[in-house]
Amino acid sequence: MSSIQRFRYAGWSAYLSGVAMIVGLATLALFSSLGQPWGIVYEAALLFQLLFMLPFVFVLRAWFGSESSGLKLLSQRLWIFWVLFTTIVQALVTLGAFGPQGFSQALDKGLAVSGWIGIWLAFSNYLGPDTWTANKNLAGFATLATLGFVLTPVVSKYIGPGSPLIILGVLASAIGYAGWCVLLGRLLLSGQLVR
Numbered sequence: 001m002s003s004i005q006r007f008r009y010a011g012w013s014a015y016l017s018g019v020a021m022i023v024g025l026a027t028l029a030l031f032s033s034l035g036q037p038w039g040i041v042y043e044a045a046l047l048f049q050l051l052f053m054l055p056f057v058f059v060l061r062a063w064f065g066s067e068s069s070g071l072k073l074l075s076q077r078l079w080i081f082w083v084l085f086t087t088i089v090q091a092l093v094t095l096g097a098f099g100p101q102g103f104s105q106a107l108d109k110g111l112a113v114s115g116w117i118g119i120w121l122a123f124s125n126y127l128g129p130d131t132w133t134a135n136k137n138l139a140g141f142a143t144l145a146t147l148g149f150v151l152t153p154v155v156s157k158y159i160g161p162g163s164p165l166i167i168l169g170v171l172a173s174a175i176g177y178a179g180w181c182v183l184l185g186r187l188l189l190s191g192q193l194v195r
Helices: 003-034 038-065 070-094 102-127 136-158 164-190
Strands: none
Touching (some): 003 038, 003 164, 038 164, 136 164
């Protein structure tokens, strides 16, 4: 597979990851008001969001590879570990490996882990390729997602899961991440990052 093909594949994967995030948000809202089977659909949407992240994570790793040192290297390694680990755990939760309480455990763990995706978005936005970091809209969506991904677990832990700030954090992370995925997908499909 040529570099152009890998970047195109990663661009479409970024789009699909953003769509899965929106589907997950919608099914989480349905689960909160209607109950099952929407919790299971939410778990599956989260699993697909993570699976669709993998291609663009590895393409960006290859892109950063020749320049990686210090924080760039740390950022990409933490991101790859986080995505692989979270994908495996989410697959186990979706398959019911943790029993009937799997959804609530996954939600608690998901809130704790969501801060890491926010931190990675901040790192990658700051340390990414010039074509990437120069895109102000991409930076704006990454910042919005970062705030949401970090705000949600902090509010949940220190204020409580019933706080209206949770809804604000979830919306910020969903809109920010989905927008970031769309813009990143467009950038990857444009060929501007291909070397």
